[in-house]
Amino acid sequence: EAGVVQSPRYKIIEKKQPVAFWCNPISGHNTLYWYRQNLGQGPELLIRYENEEAVDDSQLPKDRFSAERLKGVDSTLKIQPAELGDSAVYLCASSLDSSGANVLTFGAGSRLTVL
Amino acid sequence: DAKTTQPPSMDCAEGRAANLPCNHSTISGNEYVYWYRQIHSQGPQYIIHGLKNNETNEMASLIITEDRKSSTLILPHATLRDTAVYYCISRATYNTDKLIFGTGTRLQVFP
Numbered sequence: 001e002a003g004v005v006q007s008p009r010y011k012i013i014e015k016k017q018p019v020a021f022w023c024n025p026i027s028g029h030n031t032l033y034w035y036r037q038n039l040g041q042g043p044e045l046l047i048r049y050e051n052e053e054a055v056d057d058s059q060l061p062k063d064r065f066s067a068e069r070l071k072g073v074d075s076t077l078k079i080q081p082a083e084l085g086d087s088a089v090y091l092c093a094s095s096l097d098s099s100g101a102n103v104l105t106f107g108a109g110s111r112l113t114v115l
Numbered sequence: 116d117a118k119t120t121q122p123p124s125m126d127c128a129e130g131r132a133a134n135l136p137c138n139h140s141t142i143s144g145n146e147y148v149y150w151y152r153q154i155h156s157q158g159p160q161y162i163i164h165g166l167k168n169n170e171t172n173e174m175a176s177l178i179i180t181e182d183r184k185s186s187t188l189i190l191p192h193a194t195l196r197d198t199a200v201y202y203c204i205s206r207a208t209y210n211t212d213k214l215i216f217g218t219g220t221r222l223q224v225f226p
Contacts, residue, residue, distance in 0.1 A: 004158070033214075040218070041218060042202055042216025042217050042218055042219060043159065043216050044216070045214070045215075091158050091159075093158070093159075103161045103164070104159075104161065104214060105161070106158030106159045106160070107158050108156070108157055108158050109156075109157075109158050
């Protein structure tokens, strides 16, 4: 079974440029998460989807970040325009649902460097 | 969700048991303890979780104290591939979206 697939693995851009990350969760997983991980820190939740609905985006910087999960499967996270402080690893995770003793499966992440 | 405290780093000899402690003194009755690990350049990987009882799976054992204020993750025979950052996380069943990671314990397994 394929795990959570993310692309690109690495992206280098100049500040003020746009960037997008794509995530394909495990088949059948209804809940999808985007996390951001700064160097030396643990991952921090940006947004959580239940199917196509964003049910928790309280930590998403909405002035420059956006996300979508149109058909309740794949998801895209966009940053426009990027700032130097956005350099981080962006992790996507999925789970069957968000109830009970839920286990998240993470992708390998997309490492963003903003110059 | 309860805050967890872990030592920043630990060493372990290959083949020996690695015992990783976690303090969660403010944990409430409905909060599970989860352990994930993150190998360099990979996403976090689920290891094990528990509520009250000790748990064991093919990867590790989880020992939770009777008062639930602390727990220990045990890797019975550590290998070089177990070198990673290990995260101890408490997570309430009613607030299951908030998997809050700390900074974890960096485990170095040496030959």
